Each structure stands twice: as structure tokens, then as C-alpha cells.
Amino acid sequence: MTLTSEPPAFESGPAALAEAIARLPAEDAVSLPLLGGDTVQGLLDESSTLTYRPATPVIGAGERRVWQDCEVSCAVPREGALGACARRLQDAFHEAFALLSPTPLAERFDINDLIVQRYPKGSGGITPHRDHIAYRGLISVITLSGICRFAVCRDRSAAEARPVPAPVGWLVLMRGPGLYGLEDRPFHFVDRFTEPRISVGFRHDRRAPDGSVATLGLSPGG
Ligand SMILES: O=C(O)CCC(=O)C(=O)O
Numbered sequence: 249m250t251l252t253s254e255p256p257a258f259e260s261g262p263a264a265l266a267e268a269i270a271r272l273p274a275e276d277a278v279s280l281p282l283l284g285g286d287t288v289q290g291l292l293d294e295s296s297t298l299t300y301r302p303a304t305p306v307i308g309a310g311e312r313r314v315w316q317d318c319e320v321s322c323a324v325p326r327e328g329a330l331g332a333c334a335r336r337l338q339d340a341f342h343e344a345f346a347l348l349s350p351t352p353l354a355e356r357f358d359i360n361d362l363i364v365q366r367y368p369k370g371s372g373g374i375t376p377h378r379d380h381i382a383y384r385g386l387i388s389v390i391t392l393s394g395i396c397r398f399a400v401c402r403d404r405s406a407a408e409a410r411p412v413p414a415p416v417g418w419l420v421l422m423r424g425p426g427l428y429g430l431e432d433r434p435f436h437f438v439d440r441f442t443e444p445r446i447s448v449g450f451r452h453d454r455r456a457p458d459g460s461v462a463t464l465g466l467s468p469g470g
């Protein structure tokens with residue numbers, strides 16, 4: 249039986265996370281350093297053991313079409329390093345929420361959706377899109393390796409693209425519906441893969457049955 253992994257240390261504390269969250273109504277997405285090299289390596293090691301499938305290359309129809317050029321793994325074990333990172337992130341967000349008044353999110357928020365994405369060098373990335381409406385509150389993406397451009401933009405044509413730094417170990421934090429009572433979702437995209445890249449996304453999916461990664465990840469009696 250595998251032991252549940254220890255939670256990682258974060259390079260940004262609750263105050264820095266709170267400050268980042270408070271900027272989201274105006275900026276749509278912000279980023280900050282989160283994980284040191286050893287932690288990133290542990291997550292990379294685990295990510296290399298997962299099973300991947302090609303992302304559906306085209307989703308949506310007509311003008312709403314989105315192209316995706318990556319592999320995805322949604323089968324992330326809850327008891328490993330990625331699960332421990334999700335739990336730590338969830339706790340850190342709640343510590344940050346407690347520092348902010350009014351509260352940024354007046355609804356349940358737990359991280360119950362983990363996805364690892366692998367993009368080859370030269371990938372077409374993911375064209376401008378909005379994340380699914382079921383992903384509420386805060387959307388987190390941590391870069392584990394590689395280089396690309398992550399940008400927020402005004403529409404599907406990538407108008408007014410504004411890059412959000414996403415170096416290895418950094419958290420890109422994007423607002424999801426419900427944050428500060430805002431229900432719209434920012435358009436964003438990833439492109440310019442000058443190196444292969446691996447990212448991990450942490451989200452709250454309103455459609456998921458009750459039970460966050462935090463609860464699911466606990467070993468019996470733990
Ligand atoms: O890999 C990333 O940085 C996240 C890309 C994205 O926007 C998504 O998967 O919805």
C-alpha cells in the first residue's frame with residue numbers, strides 16, 4: 249500500500265495568494281511562483297507514470313471551434329504527490345480567502361478535478377477558449393516543465409492577447425465563474441511551444457459527486 253504523500257512547501261504564502269486572488273476581477277489571470285525544483289521533480293516523476301490519451305483535436309463547431317494539440321491524463325491518483333499538491337493548494341486558497349473581505353467566493357470550493365497535459369515541441373497548443381462553465385471559482389495551472397505562451401485575450405480571435413508568465417514551478421491562477429460574483433469566463437490560449445511542456449490543472453468541477461481530492465485522498469484512518 250502506498251503512503252499518502254506529504255504536502256509540498258509553497259513559495260508563495262496565503263498573503264501573496266490573497267493578493268493574487270484580489271487582482272483577478274480586473275486581470276482575469278495572474279501568476280506567481282509556487283513550487284521549488286525538488287517538488288516539481290517529484291510531480292514530474294509521478295506524471296511520467298500516468299496513462300495519457302490524445303486530447304480531442306477539435307471541439308465545438310463553427311465559430312466556436314477550439315483546436316487542441318496535447319495529450320491528457322485525467323487518471324491522477326489521489327494518494328500521490330499530485331494529489332497532495334491539490335490538497336495543499338485547496339487549503340492555501342481557503343487560508344487566502346480568510347484574509348480577504350468581502351469573501352471572494354461564497355460557495356463550496358474544493359479541488360476535485362486534476363488533469364496533466366503534455367504538449368510536444370512545436371505544438372499548436374490550445375486556441376482561444378473558455379474553460380467549461382462547470383469549473384467554478386478558481387482555475388489553477390502549474391507548469392512542471394517546458395516553455396510556452398499562456399495568454400488571456402478578449403475573444404476567439406485572440407484580440408488583445410496579454411501573456412501571463414508561466415515558467416516552471418509557477419502557478420497561473422485564472423478566475424472561474426462565481427469568483428467575486430462574476431459569472432463570465434476569461435478567454436485564454438496556449439501557443440509558442442519552443443520546448444515540450446507539461447502542465448497540471450487543478451479545478452473544482454461542480455458536476456463531480458461530493459468529495460474533494462482532500463477527502464478522497466485520505467488513507468483509511470488518516
Ligand atoms: O496547459 C495549460 O497551461 C492550460 C491550458 C488550458 O487553457 C486548458 O487546458 O484549458
Ligand SMILES: [Fe+2]
Nearest residue numbers: 377378379436
Ligand atoms: Fe483553458
